Amino acid sequence: MSGNGYLFAAYAITWIIHIVYLGTIVSRYSRLKREIEEAGLRSQVSGVRKP
Amino acid sequence: MSAPTGITRATLLKDLRLEWRSKDAINSMLFFSLLVVIMFSFSFDPTAEESRRIASGLIWLAFLFAAVVALNQTWAREIRNQVLDAYRVSPAPANSLFIAKTLGNFIFVSVLEALMTPLFIVFYQLRSIGPAWQLLVVAALGTWALVVNGTFFAAMSLRTRSREIMLPLLLFPISIPALLAMVQSTTAILNGEGARFWIVLLVTYDLVFTTVCLLLFETVLNAE
Amino acid sequence: MNHLKAFEIFNGSMIQSFNDSMKKAFPILGILTAILLSYALYMALVWAPTERTMGDVQRIFYYHVPSAWTAFILFFVNFAASIIYLIKRKPAADIVALVSAEVGVVFCTVVLVTGPIWARPVWGIWWTWDMRLTSTLVLWLIYVSYLFLRRFSSSGQTPALAAVLAVLGALCVPFVYFSIWFFRTQHPQPVMGGGGSIDPRMLHVLLINWLAFSCFAFLVCWSRYRLEKLQRDVDQAHALESLMAPRGSVR
Numbered sequence: 258m259s260g261n262g263y264l265f266a267a268y269a270i271t272w273i274i275h276i277v278y279l280g281t282i283v284s285r286y287s288r289l290k291r292e293i294e295e296a297g298l299r300s301q302v303s304g305v306r307k308p
Numbered sequence: 309m310s311a312p313t314g315i316t317r318a319t320l321l322k323d324l325r326l327e328w329r330s331k332d333a334i335n336s337m338l339f340f341s342l343l344v345v346i347m348f349s350f351s352f353d354p355t356a357e358e359s360r361r362i363a364s365g366l367i368w369l370a371f372l373f374a375a376v377v378a379l380n381q382t383w384a385r386e387i388r389n390q391v392l393d394a395y396r397v398s399p400a401p402a403n404s405l406f407i408a409k410t411l412g413n414f415i416f417v418s419v420l421e422a423l424m425t426p427l428f429i430v431f432y433q434l435r436s437i438g439p440a441w442q443l444l445v446v447a448a449l450g451t452w453a454l455v456v457n458g459t460f461f462a463a464m465s466l467r468t469r470s471r472e473i474m475l476p477l478l479l480f481p482i483s484i485p486a487l488l489a490m491v492q493s494t495t496a497i498l499n500g501e502g503a504r505f506w507i508v509l510l511v512t513y514d515l516v517f518t519t520v521c522l523l524l525f526e527t528v529l530n531a532e
Numbered sequence: 533m534n535h536l537k538a539f540e541i542f543n544g545s546m547i548q549s550f551n552d553s554m555k556k557a558f559p560i561l562g563i564l565t566a567i568l569l570s571y572a573l574y575m576a577l578v579w580a581p582t583e584r585t586m587g588d589v590q591r592i593f594y595y596h597v598p599s600a601w602t603a604f605i606l607f608f609v610n611f612a613a614s615i616i617y618l619i620k621r622k623p624a625a626d627i628v629a630l631v632s633a634e635v636g637v638v639f640c641t642v643v644l645v646t647g648p649i650w651a652r653p654v655w656g657i658w659w660t661w662d663m664r665l666t667s668t669l670v671l672w673l674i675y676v677s678y679l680f681l682r683r684f685s686s687s688g689q690t691p692a693l694a695a696v697l698a699v700l701g702a703l704c705v706p707f708v709y710f711s712i713w714f715f716r717t718q719h720p721q722p723v724m725g726g727g728g729s730i731d732p733r734m735l736h737v738l739l740i741n742w743l744a745f746s747c748f749a750f751l752v753c754w755s756r757y758r759l760e761k762l763q764r765d766v767d768q769a770h771a772l773e774s775l776m777a778p779r780g781s782v783r
């Protein structure tokens with residue numbers, strides 16, 4: 258690898274690390290949002306069964 | 309200040325008595341320490357000149373692993389008998405318990421080290437050019453550094469998952485400066501050089517961490 | 533009070549407030565940061581002068597050093613937040629501590645990865661036990677162990693225990709630097725990062741990249757903070773719901 262190859266690798270891997278971390282945040286957020294909507298539905302169902 | 313000292317002394321004596329009676333725990337740990345020395349001797353050829361040069365590193369690593377095994381069961385008896393809950397509701401200062409446990413561990417680990425050291429000296433044909441009493445000072449300071457943090461982290465790990473692995477996981481990174489100081493000062497003394505910087509570092513480390521552990525132990529005990 | 537209504541209102545307002553604050557400021561700051569980062573990248577790759585001895589590889593410096601500075605700042609924030617938590621017991625402080633440690637570890641990882649990538653072409657070896665890199669490694673270890681404690685401890689205890697560990701870890705940092713510094717002066721090794729004075733144009737590019745990464749770090753922390761807050765609100769709502777569930781109802 259030439260000198261510039263190392264340079265490119267360093268910059269690329271920096272952003273890969275950051276993007277992976279951001280990805281975990283985004284996926285957790287969407288999973289959470291889905292869970293909230295499902296839970297909202299579930300409350301409605303159990304509410305109907307209440308005397 | 310008589311009540312806290314009384315509790316400390318009582319707890320410490322109780323622990324020492326119990327350990328002495330249940331020789332199983334001591335014996336298995338003594339044998340473990342012996343095994344560690346021998347495993348190291350097989351891994352790092354004692355006849356090689358290089359091994360003698362890194363002997364202090366080998367010794368302190370062996371002490372470290374033996375200490376972790378000893379530290380892991382620090383609070384085992386307390387958990388079994390719900391002693392910690394009693395301490396939480398009693399007006400007794402939590403520090404007395406911590407000091408007693410730390411002193412008990414210090415004595416116990418020192419006993420292990422006292423067993424392992426002659427073996428290392430014999431196996432590795434070690435000789436000290438510098439004054440041997442300085443080695444004792446370093447050993448005491450270093451052991452205290454490991455034990456004070458180890459006892460504290462053992463208390464923190466009590467209700468974590470994988471309790472036994474949690475202790476070394478927390479202890480090792482924070483002990484790195486102390487470990488470096490222990491090994492470097494031991495090497496320096498064995499070679500007849502000055503170890504003042506490292507000893508001062510160790511003393512400072514011990515003072516700082518003992519103080520902080522004493523201040524924060526109550527928080528750890530009541531963390532819920 | 534009808535527990536269904538309470539949950540719905542809580543539910544709705546949670547998503548609402550999340551969306552509101554995200555909608556308002558975040559995208560604008562995001563775009564500004566992206567522009568700043570691109571500008572900083574251009575400066576680093578094009579505008580900055582080529583280093584005499586190392587050549588273009590030296591430009592890794594403009595990512596390596598700002599990441600280190602950002603990590604240090606984040607770890608200091610963790611220390612401050614942990615102390616605030618120990619004194620005031622505010623849950624927000626606990627979340628800030630968690631977030632700053634996580635993002636700090638991410639930036640620290642960048643430092644530890646770009647360091648060897650820089651060292652290899654310049655000195656021929658991947659790792660030199662150079663003072664700065666070694667200290668950063670120990671710092672990384674301390675805060676990774678902090679994250680492990682957060683993950684493995686039982687949830688009621690986590691904030692207090694983590695705060696205590698953060699204080700111990702932060703107090704350890706000066707010892708780490710002193711011990712490794714003295715060790716290195718006794719056993720000198722190639723110094724990475726180049727000692728001595730720095731060309732003012734290089735300093736300028738360095739500071740621009742630092743500013744850009746600091747803004748980026750702030751946005752990442754903010755996102756992570758909102759995520760954690762939402763997660764805890766959801767967990768609380770679940771706990772509340774199971775507490776108030778009528779007996780015999782199917783979950």
